[in-house]
Amino acid sequence: MAGLDSMVFGGCKTDCNNQKLRGKCTGFDCCQTTVPSSGIQRLNVTLESTTNNMNTCKHAFVAETRWLESNETDPSNDVQYLEYVPVALEWTIPNSTSIINLTEAHRRNMSVDYTSYGAAFYFCFSGYGGNPYLNMGCQGINQCEVNRCPNSSPICESLKGGAYRCTPQKKRKSPLKIPIIVISSSFGVLFLLLVIWWLYKVIKKRNKVKLKQKFFKRNGGLLLQQQLSSNENNVQKAKLFNSKELENATDRFNENRILGKGGQGTVYKGMLIDGRIVAIKKCNTVDEGNLEQFINEIIILSQINHRNVVKLLGCCLETEVPLLVYEFIPNGTLFQYLHEENEDFSLLTWDMRLRIVTEIAGALSYLHSAASLPIYHRDIKSSNILLDDKYKAKVADFGTSRSVAIDQTHVTTLVYGTFGYLDPEYFQTSQFTEKSDVYSFGVVLIELLTGEKPVSSTRLAESRNLSTYFVHSLKENRLFDILDTQVCKVCNKDEVMAIANLAKRCLHLNGKK
Incomplete structure (x- = not known):
């Protein structure tokens, strides 16, 4: 046996004398030698006989020393007669010169x-x-x-x-998907904006409804409902207008639509959706005093049905300040024709003046005697007498009016009215009677007779009050000296004197007379 590359040689000799020995190889019928454990690249085994008789040599094998020793100590095993033996070889390649360490x-x-x-x-x-x-x-x-x-x-x-x-696999976006995504995103944003806009409208509408309900309560809506449902008042139901309708009718209460302003509010000209022309009164304030007057005016006018009294069409309580809707009276007030420069001043002839005062007297008679409950106007004056398209008189502005029981003779209140028209007896006692309206009516009579204002700073100090001035002139037989030019043209002086005496009776300081 030799390792050729490393030039390591080894060998052994055995004697075949036909002895049948088992167990450890002693040199008879067996031969063994060791082989280096590493460094051998080739292994050759050569069997030779010194007697040229090779028949007795049967096997040659390589085995681990530990295995061989363990079998030699076991007498039951005879390795030379085994059919196979385990062989374990470890091999490796010689170190490469490029691998240093x-x-x-x-x-x-x-x-x-x-x-x-x-x-x-x-x-x-x-x-x-x-x-x-x-x-x-x-x-x-x-x-x-x-x-x-x-x-x-x-x-x-x-x-x-x-x-x-x-x-995960990333999906490749096709060129068609990009515009689809953009369009979808745009629709999504548009939809979101529409939802936000819709929610804004819903919330705004809800808040507007709540605000209208708040105004309705504050403007006396509950009080009005209570009065309308009361059995004590024979009240015709007036129409409740909504704020939108009246805003459209007046072009959002444009200043160009103003007909006039008073102590209680501003009156606008408007046109309803059905084409009717109306006058819409907008209160100045919402304090408790004006609120009661406003509700009272609705109650009073709802009971009145007379051709010489301005007709109430309805009201609106859901705005910041209360609104009243009247029939529109186109030709202004009696005060304007008497005391303001007007080319139509000549229209107020004596006959027309007689007709106007007769219509006013008829309206007052109705209020005091024919209405279901007696009504005291409490503010009769020429600026509250309106003239329609035929110059017929219409009594207006019932804000300070009071209805009284049939058996009631007077109303005790704070003093209301306009200076110059105010009944002195009422002013002293605070007890308003139907005769207080008659006194104010007498002042309107002498306005029509003289063409003078109830109070004027151009007259002498003792004559600034028209009532006093008129009574004194009548006593001194100077009536025709203070009459209006249109009245002076009248041929029937007795008729003028009769009206003057009637005015004097209305102005008596004692209401019972």
């Missing part, structure tokens, strides 16, 4: 180990493949080529050190 091996992604017999061998790190003994050395393995990702994450991504990662 362990550090260099690591640099080339490989490691070194030794067999149980001390033979060194090299191998690639995990995740690397190839032959460490060749110049290419160990190369990284694409784990994605040898491993398969699941269907849920089909994309394999190689990582450093031979690791890999499976990720």
